[in-house]
Amino acid sequence: MDSGQRGLGEGHAADASDAIDVNAAIAALRRILPARGLLMGDEELRPYECDGLTAYRQMPLLVALPETEAQVVAVLRLCQEIGLPVVARGAGTGLSGGATPVRQGLVLSLAKFMRILEVDPVARTARVEPGVRNLAISEAAARFGLYYAPDPSSQIACTIGGNIAENSGGVHCLKYGLTVHNVLRLRVALIGGEVIEIGGGALDSPGFDLLALMIGSEGMLGVVLEATVKLTPKPLLAQVVMASFGDVVSAGNAVARIIAAGIIPAGLEMMDRAATAAVEAFVHAGYDLSAAAILLAESDGTPEEVAEEIAALRAVLEAAGAGDVRVSADEAERLKFWAGRKAAFPAVGRITPDYMCMDGTIPRKRVAEMLTRIEEFSEEFGLRCANVFHAGDGNLHPLIMFDANVPGETERATGFGARILELSVEMGGTITGEHGVGIEKVRQMCVQFSMRELSLFQAVKAAFDPDALLNPGKAVPTPRRCSEYRLTGTPGAH
Amino acid sequence: MGDFAAELVERVRQAAAAKTPLRIRGGGSKDFYGGPLEGEVLDTRRHAGIVAYDPTELVITARCGTQLSEIEAALAGEGQMLAFEPPRFDQAATLGGVVAAGLSGPRRVAAGSVRDFVLGVRMLDGRGEVLNFGGQVMKNVAGYDVSRLMAGAMGCLGLLLEVSLKVLPLPAAEATLRLEVPQGRALELLNGWAGRPLPISASCWQDDALTLRLSGASAAVAAACRQLGGESVADGAAFWLALREQRAAFFADDTPLWRLSLPSVAAPLDLPGAQLLEWGGALRWLKSGAAPERIRAAAAGAGGHATLFRGSEEARAEGAFQAPPPPLLALHRRLKRAFDPAGIFNPGRMFREF
Numbered sequence: 001m002d003s004g005q006r007g008l009g010e011g012h013a014a015d016a017s018d019a020i021d022v023n024a025a026i027a028a029l030r031r032i033l034p035a036r037g038l039l040m041g042d043e044e045l046r047p048y049e050c051d052g053l054t055a056y057r058q059m060p061l062l063v064a065l066p067e068t069e070a071q072v073v074a075v076l077r078l079c080q081e082i083g084l085p086v087v088a089r090g091a092g093t094g095l096s097g098g099a100t101p102v103r104q105g106l107v108l109s110l111a112k113f114m115r116i117l118e119v120d121p122v123a124r125t126a127r128v129e130p131g132v133r134n135l136a137i138s139e140a141a142a143r144f145g146l147y148y149a150p151d152p153s154s155q156i157a158c159t160i161g162g163n164i165a166e167n168s169g170g171v172h173c174l175k176y177g178l179t180v181h182n183v184l185r186l187r188v189a190l191i192g193g194e195v196i197e198i199g200g201g202a203l204d205s206p207g208f209d210l211l212a213l214m215i216g217s218e219g220m221l222g223v224v225l226e227a228t229v230k231l232t233p234k235p236l237l238a239q240v241v242m243a244s245f246g247d248v249v250s251a252g253n254a255v256a257r258i259i260a261a262g263i264i265p266a267g268l269e270m271m272d273r274a275a276t277a278a279v280e281a282f283v284h285a286g287y288d289l290s291a292a293a294i295l296l297a298e299s300d301g302t303p304e305e306v307a308e309e310i311a312a313l314r315a316v317l318e319a320a321g322a323g324d325v326r327v328s329a330d331e332a333e334r335l336k337f338w339a340g341r342k343a344a345f346p347a348v349g350r351i352t353p354d355y356m357c358m359d360g361t362i363p364r365k366r367v368a369e370m371l372t373r374i375e376e377f378s379e380e381f382g383l384r385c386a387n388v389f390h391a392g393d394g395n396l397h398p399l400i401m402f403d404a405n406v407p408g409e410t411e412r413a414t415g416f417g418a419r420i421l422e423l424s425v426e427m428g429g430t431i432t433g434e435h436g437v438g439i440e441k442v443r444q445m446c447v448q449f450s451m452r453e454l455s456l457f458q459a460v461k462a463a464f465d466p467d468a469l470l471n472p473g474k475a476v477p478t479p480r481r482c483s484e485y486r487l488t489g490t491p492g493a494h
Numbered sequence: 495m496g497d498f499a500a501e502l503v504e505r506v507r508q509a510a511a512a513k514t515p516l517r518i519r520g521g522g523s524k525d526f527y528g529g530p531l532e533g534e535v536l537d538t539r540r541h542a543g544i545v546a547y548d549p550t551e552l553v554i555t556a557r558c559g560t561q562l563s564e565i566e567a568a569l570a571g572e573g574q575m576l577a578f579e580p581p582r583f584d585q586a587a588t589l590g591g592v593v594a595a596g597l598s599g600p601r602r603v604a605a606g607s608v609r610d611f612v613l614g615v616r617m618l619d620g621r622g623e624v625l626n627f628g629g630q631v632m633k634n635v636a637g638y639d640v641s642r643l644m645a646g647a648m649g650c651l652g653l654l655l656e657v658s659l660k661v662l663p664l665p666a667a668e669a670t671l672r673l674e675v676p677q678g679r680a681l682e683l684l685n686g687w688a689g690r691p692l693p694i695s696a697s698c699w700q701d702d703a704l705t706l707r708l709s710g711a712s713a714a715v716a717a718a719c720r721q722l723g724g725e726s727v728a729d730g731a732a733f734w735l736a737l738r739e740q741r742a743a744f745f746a747d748d749t750p751l752w753r754l755s756l757p758s759v760a761a762p763l764d765l766p767g768a769q770l771l772e773w774g775g776a777l778r779w780l781k782s783g784a785a786p787e788r789i790r791a792a793a794a795g796a797g798g799h800a801t802l803f804r805g806s807e808e809a810r811a812e813g814a815f816q817a818p819p820p821p822l823l824a825l826h827r828r829l830k831r832a833f834d835p836a837g838i839f840n841p842g843r844m845f846r847e848f
């Protein structure tokens with residue numbers, strides 16, 4: 001097994017697939033798919049060997065690029081018939097290995113489903129295919145003064161199908177919600193080829209809240225064929241306050257004080273010195289490089305409302321010990337302040353051969369403590385770490401820097417990350433706020449959940465996908481797998 | 495009042511072993527809602543109390559038997575609220591019932607529904623196992639979102655022991671306005687306004703009177719009042735409370751009350767009986783003796799669904815909620831079996847099928 005397969009869960013489906021008649025599968029898929037809709041061979045498959053979590057690589061058996069719903073349905077039906085595992089894939093920007101192929105499995109790319117089917121400015125909704133990029137929805141809605149609120153930093157590239165599978169968030173979700181708060185309806189293909197509609201044009205539907213179950217299910221319950229999302233009116237004005245702090249503890253406390261003052265900023269983000277330094281060199285956003293941490297707090301609404309809130313924010317930040325406090329003078333400056341934050345991952349990518357992005361979420365009041373502990377881990381593991389996070393939500397993105405070509409560094413980075421995730425659970429939080437479990441955090445699921453809770457997840461999975469063919473080995477470890485991890489000790493060890 | 499989880503576990507385990515149906519009940523304020531009541535009463539009221547509340551975390555955690563009024567008083571003391579404005583219908587209403595029934599009040603259209611605010615649950619499944627999903631933090635995508643699935647599940651999937659909810663600051667200012675407009679025009683106005691950045695936090699149309707609530711920063715509320723016109727309503731808070739609690743005159747008779755959940759843009763429905771509209775047109779209350787099939791067909795035709803919200807027991811036994819199409823219903827059955835294999839929780843309360 002090459003090192004790229006580390007962390008891959010096995011699941012019985014993957015075992016069964018060893019018995020698949022590959023030639024027969026290819027022939028059957030060719031009959032279903034359009035010309036050039038089936039990729040095979042090293043050169044064609046290579047682009048699919050990983051997602052944004054590049055430390056994990058696995059070549060798939062085949063990649064299917066269907067163009068119609070009927071083709072997706074036929075592919076899924078075939079997969080169930082012959083026991084071929086399927087991994088749905090959007091843009092492959094996921095950071096937890098959700099779209100990493102499984103060995104002897106098919107990658108089902110939704111890349112051809114790029115149509116925005118309808119923008120209804122009166123109902124404030126957009127009906128889109130799963131391969132539509134997040135930002136494309138807002139662009140299509142812009143002429144009506146509307147936009148799609150969840151804005152992951154990857155929004156130029158990531159697809160709505162991927163957003164739904166991960167329940168993605170963005171810098172504005174403290175006020176405007178996550179994907180789960182902004183999707184009204186899904187059309188979903190189940191593994192047997194059945195197509196179901198969940199949710200609808202109304203605000204609720206009878207029965208169990210299957211929308212909530214489907215959103216964030218990491219491609220393990222069904223394949224999203226179409227979504228109706230809510231559109232939000234663009235605020236008349238948005239301004240951002242940037243505040244510098246001499247130490248991370250005061251910055252962390254400032255976050256709690258803003259909330260205590262009854263303010264819910266449209267965005268509330270924090271970056272530490274290592275992150276601002278990386279970003280400043282990349283986008284020249286004008287960040288204070290002498291600060292130990294900077295906070296970005298956005299206010300939006302009517303001009304009167306924004307003026308009132310900005311004044312309140314400034315007062316709280318100054319009382320919390322902020323040094324420099326600057327308010328964006330115009331839209332260009334606001335975008336510049338955000339450009340740095342949004343480019344944080346690629347900026348760090350420039351100063352290190354590889355990095356791993358963690359995604360733990362903790363109570364806000366423990367942010368400062370967590371940052372102090374991360375500094376200690378950084379010394380212990382001998383690896384640098386830059387911290388960027390959605391402070392308003394307590395969602396941390398420590399970026400652990402390493403070089404995969406240096407023997408042992410990948411393992412150290414994994415160990416470092418595991419410590420952060422376990423500490424997040426200990427602090428009353430979670431191992432993942434928005435990036436998903438994927439293959440990366442499957443082991444830490446055994447820390448966060450009991451065997452009984454994991455069994456219930458398995459039962460939910462079986463209600464949708466009894467043969468465990470959709471994205472096997474991801475997100476939900478089998479109880480057996482967890483006992484093995486517990487026996488082998490430290491997470492991250494092979 | 496206190497931690498009586500162990501007793502509840504014992505009751506559920508015994509019931510599971512004996513396959514005795516249980517009827518989970520808090521304050522009984524929603525006994526009228528859903529299918530007929532069946533099974534031995536499992537009273538949750540003793541398992542009560544606020545477990546954790548830290549205003550700067552915007553989260554409250556409380557046991558299922560805690561009265562909603564106690565929770566709301568604790569929040570108000572810190573200038574915060576449950577933004578989905580759940581109806582109580584009775585002082586006795588408990589947190590468990592609020593979440594299981596999944597009902598939200600006037601502010602739902604602007605702030606979101608119960609499930610949007612559920613962050614985590616501690617629950618008992620049908621085997622009597624104590625399970626935790628979600629947590630006390632704002633974002634959590636570890637595992638399937640079982641805690642949100644429990645909202646509105648009518649207790650059919652499990653017994654909620656404890657729930658963590660996101661809370662929000664009370665708005666700095668609120669104002670209530672009233673305009674005279676017929677229904678069609680009211681819907682046009684509401685949908686138009688919803689597409690603009692206006693701080694409308696609730697709406698109610700009845701008998702050609704459209705009442706609006708504005709919430710937010712004082713400057714924004716004042717500016718919106720000027721923009722929208724109409725006359726100012728003096729006792730706005732009392733009006734919205736009466737609407738939320740269904741104590742308004744509209745709700746005070748024995749005609750069957752239907753709850754129609756529709757796209758807000760749906761044209762006025764041509765059905766006999768009086769109507770009251772909330773949520774910018776997305777929620778339409780209908781008092782009507784018309785045949786259930788006719789009402790359900792009209793709702794479905796408009797892209798939504800109808801629930802017999804208050805009606806005779808016989809009528810509700812025919813199905814209070816619109817049953818989903820066969821493949822979805824089959825999925826419901828499989829999920830029910832995953833959570834409650836012996837089928838002991840609230841049989842028939844949601845659908846006749848389980």
Ligand SMILES: Cc1cc2nc3c(=O)[nH]c(=O)nc-3n(C[C@H](O)[C@H](O)[C@H](O)COP(=O)(O)OP(=O)(O)OC[C@H]3O[C@@H](n4cnc5c(N)ncnc54)[C@H](O)[C@@H]3O)c2cc1C
Binds near residue numbers: 095130171224
């Ligand atoms: C630079 C950078 C910044 C990022 N910033 C953020 C951020 O701010 N917030 C955030 O939440 N995330 C962020 N991400 C993570 C990532 O962009 C999101 O998880 C995104 O939603 C993934 O979308 P995708 O189309 O790339 O999905 P993929 O990576 O292709 O797939 C992700 C998962 O979705 C499943 N999937 C894809 N399409 C479907 C479908 N149609 N039906 C069913 N399942 C499907 C896959 O099987 C997989 O499990 C960032 C990533 C990068 C690289």
